[in-house]
């Protein structure tokens with residue numbers, strides 16, 4: 001097998017800096033690809049959380065002026081990951097999230113900040129950093145979308161380019177008059193280049209100019225080619241259909257392993273699912289829920305945003321909580337959703353608990369202790385929490401969209417009889433459909449043996465990274481054959 005070098009270009013990376021599933025994917029894929037003979041180095045902005053955790057740091061390139069100040073490119077290691085980090089304090093040394101100010105607004109210079117990420121990626125792609133010459137540059141989401149553009153609008157020989165769409169709702173749109181400042185030639189501002197309805201579209205540029213396009217599930221690959229799911233980019237994606245594919249995400253099987261998870265009160269495997277009862281009790285205690293093994297406990301671990309459909313859970317609460325059932329929610333984001341769940345916790349003391357914020361440990365405890373996980377997303381490119389849930393014997397109840405449709409097998413009569421069911425799906429994404437799935441789940445939960453089979457089916461699934469890593473490896477090789 002021919003060894004390959006791949007530069008992965010990402011704006012977040014677990015465990016260093018994470019706002020969502022992109023970090024998990026970017027953090028897990030390099031290790032899985034190593035088994036396919038692929039060496040991945042990840043390029044990441046030098047946010048405050050990044051620089052202190054690095055080992056074996058070496059400055060490999062300097063910039064006198066990277067959009068407003070000097071910068072250094074540092075090669076380093078963090079855990080098992082090989083990194084390039086852009087140390088550019090004027091762009092990245094700030095409080096807040098990678099994308100937002102502490103009061104929740106986009107940083108006003110996000111165009112420059114993420115153009116810098118792509119510019120440096122292209123420089124590495126052109127072989128300007130001795131010791132690591134990538135065969136393929138793999139860009140993730142809009143933040144890395146200009147990397148294929150900088151590589152394209154240049155005369156030098158270039159590596160292959162792949163862009164992965166983790167969420168087409170975030171497109172990176174900026175005013176056209178930034179074109180010159182971003183170092184793009186006037187010829188780039190056309191429908192075949194970076195132009196998108198009169199603006200510069202970072203994601204659009206990547207989708208137009210990368211050799212291959214992937215997204216994170218086969219169903220989402222189809223959905224984004226439709227007017228309903230493409231959010232304006234469906235025409236472009238249809239035109240490029242032969243180059244578009246969907247590769248399902250995995251989860252990191254070392255981090256998400258119920259048999260070894262240090263965050264759980266009781267560790268368990270498929271042969272000892274009953275040990276989850278200790279985790280349920282510990283979770284109820286930690287969150288101030290009534291400690292009761294016979295109360296069905298629903299969990300949520302989610303960003304609180306329109307995408308995730310959690311307003312349906314709010315609407316369903318009176319029915320969901322009948323018979324003393326409970327809800328444990330961990331989430332952060334939209335202020336209105338946050339305060340609505342807080343209000344619900346006050347209305348249903350002992351039955352609804354919400355922890356507003358980001359808490360990795362509690363995420364594991366909800367997965368290891370609740371009976372069912374609610375993921376009622378309006379759209380979901382892949383979704384990772386339903387995969388973690390199945391690995392942890394926590395039965396997912398999901399809307400039938402994107403990666404949720406591809407990963408959960410609905411417990412209809414035939415699937416139950418065939419021993420294949422792993423959870424519950426509902427469609428359309430509406431309150432009546434959600435309520436119907438919630439009550440089907442409650443009915444099946446009262447049959448302990450049937451529920452145990454659902455849990456065991458989910459736990460037996462392969463939700464790791466080996467299969468997707470093989471698919472990415474094949475894709476990189478195909479893409480190199482073509483350029």
Ligand code: ADP
Pocket residue numbers: 019020021022024301302303330331332357358359360363382383384385386
């Ligand atoms: P998205 O990337 O759209 O947010 P995913 O399901 O792909 O959705 O990934 C979400 C990741 O973030 C999962 O690893 C999940 O466990 C984690 N997560 C989401 N919200 C929280 C939270 N409030 N605290 C801890 N982890 C969270």
Ligand code: GLC
Pocket residue numbers: 020021022025166167216249380381382383384403
């Ligand atoms: C995005 C999507 C999510 C996906 C994740 C990782 O944040 O919303 O569905 O699992 O990226 O690919």
